[in-house]
Amino acid sequence: MSVKVMVPTPLQKLTNGKAEVECKARNIMELVDALEKDYPGMKERLSDGGKIRRFINIYVNEEDIRFVNKEETTLKDGDNVSIVPAIAGGHR
Amino acid sequence: MTYVNGLRCVECGREYKIDPIYVCEFCFGPLEVTYDYDAVKRDMTRRKIESRPHHMWRYRELLPVDGDPVTGFDTGFTPLMKAKNLAKAWGVKEVYLKDDSVNHPTLSFKDRVVAVALTKAREFGFDTAACASTGNLANSVAAQAARAGMNRFIFTPADLELSKTINSLIYRPTLVPVDGNYDEVNRLCSEIANKYRWAFVNINIRPFYGEGSKSVGFEIAEQLGWKTPDSIVVPNASGSLMTKIWKSFKELEKIGLVPPVTTRVFAAQATGCNPITAAIKEGSDVIRPVKPRTIAKSLAIGNPADGYYAAKITRDTGGYGADSSDREIVDAIKLLAEAEGVFAETAGGVTVSAAQKLVESGKISRDGTLVICITGNGLKTTEAVVEHLRKPDPIKPNIEAFEEFFKKIG
Numbered sequence: 236m237s238v239k240v241m242v243p244t245p246l247q248k249l250t251n252g253k254a255e256v257e258c259k260a261r262n263i264m265e266l267v268d269a270l271e272k273d274y275p276g277m278k279e280r281l282s283d284g285g286k287i288r289r290f291i292n293i294y295v296n297e298e299d300i301r302f303v304n305k306e307e308t309t310l311k312d313g314d315n316v317s318i319v320p321a322i323a324g325g326h327r
Numbered sequence: 328m329t330y331v332n333g334l335r336c337v338e339c340g341r342e343y344k345i346d347p348i349y350v351c352e353f354c355f356g357p358l359e360v361t362y363d364y365d366a367v368k369r370d371m372t373r374r375k376i377e378s379r380p381h382h383m384w385r386y387r388e389l390l391p392v393d394g395d396p397v398t399g400f401d402t403g404f405t406p407l408m409k410a411k412n413l414a415k416a417w418g419v420k421e422v423y424l425k426d427d428s429v430n431h432p433t434l435s436f437k438d439r440v441v442a443v444a445l446t447k448a449r450e451f452g453f454d455t456a457a458c459a460s461t462g463n464l465a466n467s468v469a470a471q472a473a474r475a476g477m478n479r480f481i482f483t484p485a486d487l488e489l490s491k492t493i494n495s496l497i498y499r500p501t502l503v504p505v506d507g508n509y510d511e512v513n514r515l516c517s518e519i520a521n522k523y524r525w526a527f528v529n530i531n532i533r534p535f536y537g538e539g540s541k542s543v544g545f546e547i548a549e550q551l552g553w554k555t556p557d558s559i560v561v562p563n564a565s566g567s568l569m570t571k572i573w574k575s576f577k578e579l580e581k582i583g584l585v586p587p588v589t590t591r592v593f594a595a596q597a598t599g600c601n602p603i604t605a606a607i608k609e610g611s612d613v614i615r616p617v618k619p620r621t622i623a624k625s626l627a628i629g630n631p632a633d634g635y636y637a638a639k640i641t642r643d644t645g646g647y648g649a650d651s652s653d654r655e656i657v658d659a660i661k662l663l664a665e666a667e668g669v670f671a672e673t674a675g676g677v678t679v680s681a682a683q684k685l686v687e688s689g690k691i692s693r694d695g696t697l698v699i700c701i702t703g704n705g706l707k708t709t710e711a712v713v714e715h716l717r718k719p720d721p722i723k724p725n726i727e728a729f730e731e732f733f734k735k736i737g
Contacts, residue, residue: 245352245355280353283339283354288338288355288356289356289635290350290351290354290355290356290357291354291355301615302615320355321355
């Protein structure tokens, strides 16, 4: 499953400045592991103890995963995943 | 002399030095001010506090400023009123109103947070104060920044109550009404804060600003004779006030000024904007954002920044939450006015209504001391009640006309 991931500015240091990366994963935790493999350091910025950090919002095609199936939210080919820190009080 | 140690991420515990920052750069959690509590314990005694003037700075060891305050010299130490009539009507042993509807200078609890924020902004060297606001904060930033000689930019949803808008404009800030709800205004302000070197009191100054709310809790404890109440009902918008009142109680316990705290904390929201009370009732630790639709505009934050922590405090203390419809809010505003002679804004209606429901459902014990936080003044939200009051027709200036009138009201 190849998905597109939008990376927020503060995490682009880890992706060599790339704002958008491609990943293969079947669900959110696999996605985190896949990102970690390609961009070491990503996993601990996004998650803690197998859970997405409280102030990281992840949207799959604009849907907040907290209201889908959290870390187990499944991904399919061509999905757009956005990682958005909750610092601005929400998602645009 | 300062007792501040630094800033710490509430989530991951990473520490930062004092700067106008508000987010952990590692995990994006909120930052909180930490203090040297041993030094505070040594220096902040009951006797010392009681010898100081009756304003919020009497607790200055636990407020995050280094030097002398620049504003807020008449702010705080508002009445803790015994509400005998409500207590009788509800069958509760003791009910008190913490009445910030008469806070100085702009008649809401926001005067407390702004006093700290502007003092800190000055210490950081800012010359411009700004805020995203549902109205009360706008009023207070406009007024206090005027007095402190700072430039002031106020961003609010465009559909605010007329009185709240007038209460900002009179201090001649640059008012920027935004076509959008508070959450959208807040997001815009976060972008502006990244670009302009302004002190946005509730964005880049937020860790310091929030600490000002602790003075509500310090005062309640002192006014109760250095103890905390059995129950407290607090209105929730972002959730910050409630978390800070709780922090203030725990700090007083830590420095030995009050006995161990057993207070139960209860959250009040409007049903038309209840992301926090909904999470409390569902027993969920996830705050689901909502699109606000309520007359309680000062509480209309659909995506509350401190919602998670607010819900957690109610859980941890054995408290709960309640929310009220627009009609119930108006009825509670009228009840408070008729029973206790206090005219609160819509948020006060929310709190009183919630308190009543929580007492009636047995969530709040009738045997204890209950404190209800009134955070703003009814004169600012007259639109909410005007349709629910009957203004009598005038009479001719003679005794017959009066007697006719008197007969009619019989």
